[in-house]
Amino acid sequence: xxxxxxxxxxxxxxxxxxxxxxxxxxxxxxxxxxxxxxxxxxxxxxxxxxxxxxxxxxxxxxxxxxxxxxxxxxxxxxxxxxxxxxxxxxxxxxxxxxxxxxxxxxxxxxxxxxxxxxxxxxxxxxxxxxxx
Numbered sequence: 581x582x583x584x585x586x587x588x589x590x591x592x593x594x595x596x597x598x599x600x601x602x603x604x605x606x607x608x609x610x611x612x613x614x615x616x617x618x619x620x621x622x623x624x625x626x627x628x629x630x631x632x633x634x635x636x637x638x639x640x641x642x643x644x645x646x647x648x649x650x651x652x653x654x655x656x657x658x659x660x661x662x663x664x665x666x667x668x669x670x671x672x673x674x675x676x677x678x679x680x681x682x683x684x685x686x687x688x689x690x691x692x693x694x695x696x697x698x699x700x701x702x703x704x705x706x707x708x709x710x711x712x
Contacts (some may be wrong), residue, residue, distance in 0.1 A: 585649065589642040593689065596635040599698065603627050625704045632693040632700070639693070643686035691698070 607624035637693035673682035 585642055585646050589639065589686070592635075592638050595691075596631060596693070598636075599631055600628060603631065603647075621704055621707055625700055628700045629697055631696040635693040636690060639689045643684070643690070646686070648682070662679075668693060 603624055607621060611621070650665075650670075654663075654670070657663040657666040672677075676682055677686055
């Protein structure tokens with residue numbers, strides 16, 4: 581059950597990477613033409629920022645959903661004689677508190693849309709500032 585959520589999260593990441601790439605490609609193709617002036621780059625910038633915001637919140641939602649599922653799994657395992665995840669694996673990873681032992685992937689995944697949003701804004705500022 582939790583593995584399916586992780587798979588859906590991976591598909592969502594691929595979708596948003598493809599969508600961002602398509603938007604950037606379209607903006608780049610138009611940028612080379614005389615049609616697009618610097619200030620018109622504001623439209624693809626808004627699209628890209630909306631995409632990265634949605635991406636951020638979707639990854640965050642998947643992280644919260646997976647966290648809840650693993651808490652439930654842990655509660656069920658506490659009732660069993662063996663607890664490979666809750667007592668063994670999770671404790672060996674410092675319960676996610678020690679970044680030297682384990683840094684959850686979703687924490688890293690949430691930074692990607694933020695970093696891309698910053699790069700998009702900086703690219704827009706440079707493109708508008710440069711003479712054509």
